[in-house]
């Protein structure tokens with residue numbers, strides 16, 4: 001008919017379409033995420049507009065509907081959003097308005113053909129991703145506050161058409177005429193799986209039409225965006241169980257909203273139990289990154305690896321929805337969010353450590369992981385040190401470095417520690433005899449990371465951390481309690497004989513005041529690694 005207008009795509013759209021459609025094989029399911037995100041955005045915008053203008057409000061039961069129709073092999077995504085007028089359709093769907101898409105299109109074009117599929121998987125490609133699964137797309141939309149609808153249609157081949165359409169209410173229908181090899185997207189269970197994966201936490205309800213009925217596909221809560229006062233303890237716990245497949249109660253729930261220079265909401269949990277998957281297996285933080293409620297990735301490493309036991313969601317306005325992997329690594333906004341979130345978690349741990357209460361259960365679950373920060377995170381070292389807890393030769397239960405320092409003897413300058421594979425070995429170690437005899441406290445370390453961090457931390461409150469297995473320790477200024485050690489006659493000749501006999505095995509033999517009951521103990525050279533470190537190096541074959 002004569003009311004149909006045909007338009008050419010902007011040059012960039014043509015190239016992008018071509019690239020997207022031809023380069024992408026494995027990741028094309030992302031089209032659904034892109035279209036659902038657009039639909040949810042449009043509904044959010046309508047809700048917002050209605051606050052400030054006479055535009056009709058978003059109906060209370062508004063939702064995004066995903067309607068697969070096997071008879072016509074079409075998949076329709078409908079929303080009750082703000083809608084697009086004729087000009088909007090031409091400018092939004094006929095040109096590339098977004099800077100992200102332009103960057104994407106340039107990057108993609110510059111990339112080698114074999115690298116393109118993986119590149120596409122890393123970017124969102126917006127509305128045009130529809131052409132990955134459809135050979136024809138029609139968009140019928142009615143803009144809020146108008147009573148005419150328009151239909152945009154294209155086969156993704158360089159041009160599109162615009163003609164008057166019909167739609168009873170404001171909003172948009174996107175009809176995908178699916179390619180023959182994309183019929184999987186007509187299966188409600190497949191769609192359901194995808195929506196759950198990407199959109200479970202969108203605030204707008206999403207329904208999949210199955211046998212003529214709407215079935216809710218997402219929970220639509222985005223709990224983290226609600227004010228704390230509106231959330232019950234049980235809702236927090238429920239959310240915690242859903243996101244981490246946890247069964248326990250969180251040990252800590254951190255929920256806050258940052259406003260001002262940085263805008264994000266965060267809802268984080270420290271689990272009450274150790275996860276079933278040992279934390280050694282995967283060293284990356286899995287805190288989920290959302291942008292405007294939409295799930296983006298759980299690989300943004302929003303927390304350093306030594307806080308990888310923390311679970312939850314960070315949702316920001318400061319990133320585009322189509323944020324790429326490259327951007328995740330380089331964007332200053334994300335670096336600032338990481339810093340803020342890390343700081344907040346440390347503050348929480350610091351407060352809980354001060355209060356005491358149930359800090360020890362946290363420590364028993366995650367202490368060994370937290371300690372990795374001592375050698376991985378130079379800047380945070382001083383904040384981590386007060387969070388540490390230890391077994392000790394002098395007190396029952398757990399003790400902190402500050403408590404140790406408060407118990408130090410007059411004239412004691414170092415914090416003594418001993419590392420071994422387990423607490424049993426530590427308790428019976430001959431290395432402790434001389435310290436016990438002098439009433440000197442020794443911290444007993446048996447986690448696998450304990451061989452590594454004390455040298456890195458170096459000091460606490462100005463006191464050096466000192467391994468008791470180092471040979472250069474001088475305990476002579478502390479009198480042994482109870483016993484008087486007499487000089488033994490002929491000891492020098494005996495030491496000389498041992499030196500000769502063991503010349504190939506040890507670098508030296510000397511008389512020590514570190515032993516009480518045992519005759520001999522191995523110790524490490526002054527400058528080199530301590531004994532536990534030497535054992536680890538030997539085990540590693542070095």
Ligand code: ADP
Nearest residue numbers: 038039042081083084092093098126127128172
């Ligand atoms: P982005 O959503 O990142 O801006 P898209 O290519 O996905 O990029 O969409 C381009 C524009 O088209 C959107 O910014 C929006 O203005 C408009 N648009 C897309 N889908 C809808 C929709 N369902 N309702 C209203 N506007 C939409």
